[in-house]
Amino acid sequence: MWCPSVSLTLWANAWLAGQAAPDDVLDALSAWAPSHSVAAYDAVAADVTGLPWPDVDTATSVSLLQTVRAAAGLRTAPGPALNLALPVPGDVRGLPAGSTFARDALTAGEAVVVTSERGAPIGLVPEFEDAGDDLDEDGLGGDFPAVLSWTVYSLPAVPAPEYIDLGEAEYALRSAVRSAAEALTALRAGGTGLDVDDPRAMVEQVLAATHGHDAPPHAPTRALRVLENAAQVDAIIAVSAGLLPIAAQSSSAAQLASDALRPLAAVVRSARLAAVTAILHSAW
Numbered sequence: 648m649w650c651p652s653v654s655l656t657l658w659a660n661a662w663l664a665g666q667a668a669p670d671d672v673l674d675a676l677s678a679w680a681p682s683h684s685v686a687a688y689d690a691v692a693a694d695v696t697g698l699p700w701p702d703v704d705t706a707t708s709v710s711l712l713q714t715v716r717a718a719a720g721l722r723t724a725p726g727p728a729l730n731l732a733l734p735v736p737g738d739v740r741g742l743p744a745g746s747t748f749a750r751d752a753l754t755a756g757e758a759v760v761v762t763s764e765r766g767a768p769i770g771l772v773p774e775f776e777d778a779g780d781d782l783d784e785d786g787l788g789g790d791f792p793a794v795l796s797w798t799v800y801s802l803p804a805v806p807a808p809e810y811i812d813l814g815e816a817e818y819a820l821r822s823a824v825r826s827a828a829e830a831l832t833a834l835r836a837g838g839t840g841l842d843v844d845d846p847r848a849m850v851e852q853v854l855a856a857t858h859g860h861d862a863p864p865h866a867p868t869r870a871l872r873v874l875e876n877a878a879q880v881d882a883i884i885a886v887s888a889g890l891l892p893i894a895a896q897s898s899s900a901a902q903l904a905s906d907a908l909r910p911l912a913a914v915v916r917s918a919r920l921a922a923v924t925a926i927l928h929s930a931w
């Protein structure tokens with residue numbers, strides 16, 4: 648998984664559907680940070696979730712699960728209560744327009760929306776807190792553990808999630824893989840002046856950094872394949888973006904690579920949303 652909101656969305660949904668235990672959710676979240684906290688942004692969010700207000704002392708990882716459970720409520724019909732948002736400038740699908748939640752979700756680039764049959768939806772936005780000193784290999788700072796804090800917002804309404812067909816997303820992603828690979832090859836061999844022996848090894852390094860985050864066991868094979876391919880394209884985009892400034896400004900190869908990479912990020916986001924949606928529904 649490539650961001651904390653995905654881990655919370657998939658594993659909390661699996662837990663609510665009876666496909667995972669609370670400890671499974673906590674284990675998935677601990678892969679991002681050894682400690683998590685949760686706090687209400689406003690009084691309505693506190694009322695819906697049972698979080699303290701106006702006292703905003705942050706609660707623990709277990710309280711995060713209790714928050715999701717309270718917000719989802721009892722369900723008379725099977726189906727996911729959580730949805731993922733991956734907003735970027737110019738595309739804030741799935742978020743209530745003009746809200747503080749939408750603004751903060753856009754800043755974070757991710758968010759979770761929890762709905763219930765009684766209304767009163769909430770949104771959660773994660774943020775890594777400064778651990779003080781540099782983190783060691785275990786994710787611990789010199790004095791304090793790293794903490795991923797979740798802020799809970801009340802939402803007046805939530806736009807209906809946009810349906811993205813998984814098959815169409817996979818087809819678009821296949822083309823994106825080829826385009827991204829060709830762009831990376833052009834940067835290396837197109838007379839850009841780059842001194843990079845093997846940019847594909849750099850891509851593998853980026854991908855390796857994303858390992859250690861698993862999807863629930865019920866996840867469909869096709870959805871997992873889409874997530875894997877999306878991660879590959881994303882890694883190529885990240886490596887190429889780092890190489891482009893090094894390339895000669897006048898290089899036609901660099902310009903062609905930049906033009907080819909520009910639309911791929913949207914393809915990756917759509918593919919990830921489609922795959923996550925498929926995994927969410929598979930739990931029920």
